[in-house]
Amino acid sequence: MSKFKWCFIGTGKLANHIAEEILASGRHEIVSCYTRNPDNGRAFADKFGCTAYEDAGDAINAEGVEGVYVVTPHNAHKRFVKLALEMGKPVLCEKPFTVEAKDTDELIALSKEKNVYLCEAMWTWFAKPANTVKEWIDEGRIGAVRSARFTYCINSINYAPRVADPRRAGGALLDITVYPITYAYRLFGNPVKIESRGLIKDGIDLWDEIEMEFSKGEKVRMRASIVDYKGMERMVIKGEKGRISAPFYHFGQRAKLKKSLFFGETFKGTGSGIGYLPEFDTVSSEIREGLKESRMVPLKATSDVMHIIDTVREQIGLEYPDLE
Ligand SMILES: NC(=O)c1ccc[n+]([C@@H]2O[C@H](COP(=O)([O-])OP(=O)(O)OC[C@H]3O[C@@H](n4cnc5c(N)ncnc54)[C@H](OP(=O)(O)O)[C@@H]3O)[C@@H](O)[C@H]2O)c1
Structure with a gap:
């Protein structure tokens, strides 16, 4: 079986940790990456043998990409998940899926409309x-x-x-x-x-x-x-x-x-x-199988949890200012 080819959006702490773990398995390959600061993107690319792009769309569209892993801070998840889905690419997005439940529901609706795999990287439930x-x-x-x-x-x-x-x-x-x-x-x-x-x-x-x-x-x-x-x-x-x-x-x-x-x-x-390998092994095989959502972390669970989070945030009186 050929290695599964990933595009990483975000090259920070977790991205580095995960790249080391999944590449060591010999079952995964990172072919492209994008991050806000191009120097950081290039450093990641040098370290893990992929190509850094200065445009997220170009990274997602890079030759051979089978799945996009979104690993930016929470406020940026929605933007990149949406972009990848619109380009027809399967997505694994870090927790929390979005900042508010309405955005999660919008992305789920988009994945269904485009018939493209979408999954929250809630690693606990892949193990x-x-x-x-x-x-x-x-x-x-x-x-x-x-x-x-x-x-x-x-x-x-x-x-x-x-x-x-x-x-x-x-x-x-x-x-x-x-x-x-x-x-x-x-x-x-x-x-x-x-x-x-x-x-x-x-x-x-x-x-x-x-x-x-x-x-x-x-x-x-x-x-x-x-x-x-x-x-x-x-x-x-x-x-x-x-x-x-x-x-x-x-x-x-x-x-x-x-x-x-x-x-x-x-x-x-x-x-x-x-570890993160069970999550990446499962998601990559589900994508290759042609599934549109994960058996392990269904989209309903992601949506329901985000609605609970909305309620908690309202009850504790937390309001984020203008997000970056
Ligand atoms: N599953 C887990 O166990 C686990 C553990 C830790 C974190 N996480 C999740 O993983 C995500 C990333 O966490 P992290 O600790 O890796 O964060 P981090 O170290 O701050 O890294 C964030 C990365 O995203 C990039 N970025 C930031 N804002 C961006 C934007 N507006 N557009 C594009 N790229 C942007 C940063 O780019 P530059 O630095 O190049 O500007 C950096 O490469 C978060 O959602 C977090 O909740 C999950």
Whole structure:
């Protein structure tokens, strides 16, 4: 099987990390890239053996491109996804899909109109651990779920300048709170009640605390923060007949199902984190298969999560200024 040929839009921190991982597999190739600053584009091209273009359309249109990976800050996702879809190219776009749900829905409608593959790069759900937790719950292994608690507190405000920048839709909600929201949605569906509060400073939310109720009475609490480590990253789900817990649930390899003091089971993956390769392997084979959306991360999930995020943003009173 020939290597899958990608165009990268955005050549920042994550793009570099992913390029190293997928190229090392021998199953992927990056043929073109585009970024705002041409010097950065050229440096990426030199490092990973692709061609840098000063126009996004030219990069997308480069010979052989089979899929476009959009990995810019959040505010720029919509523009490049739209461009690629209009050019008839399949797209994998980083989370959060867009800044607002209406833009996500517009892009989904465009992908359907053009009949072109579109997918959110919500990597957690391309890998085995989260899907195993979902199977345990769907099979009733811990009985009816009563409550769950998710924390994702990582003090990441200085990870990249975009995280603290309101003009690039920075802050906790779109950068990290999107993970526990997606996790709860994937396990329990759309919430019937959402109550949120957050701390907003200098135009971004520094932390969010959210309580949700779901249709079968499941009560979920979550806290995500880009300025502290309170609670770290952990998930605990309590059911009538047991509990499931996992550290680093959005990328970790381990999840534990406990029925009693002595009975339970542990899902142990490779131990080194899920990595991004399962996502790129799956998406590239789905594109070659001719699918128009992913089996692992359906577009309805992306849209529903973005609508939940809209509600949370409204409840915490977060408004982005003019985006860049
Ligand atoms: N799935 C995950 O685990 C994960 C992890 C980290 C980040 N992410 C997501 O990945 C995306 C990128 O994050 P990052 O940390 O890599 O950010 P980053 O280091 O700031 O890189 C952003 C890249 O996008 C380019 N860019 C910025 N604004 C642009 C614009 N208006 N037009 C075109 N290019 C633009 C930058 O270009 P120049 O620097 O050349 O100007 C840079 O190449 C975000 O959506 C983030 O949420 C996901």
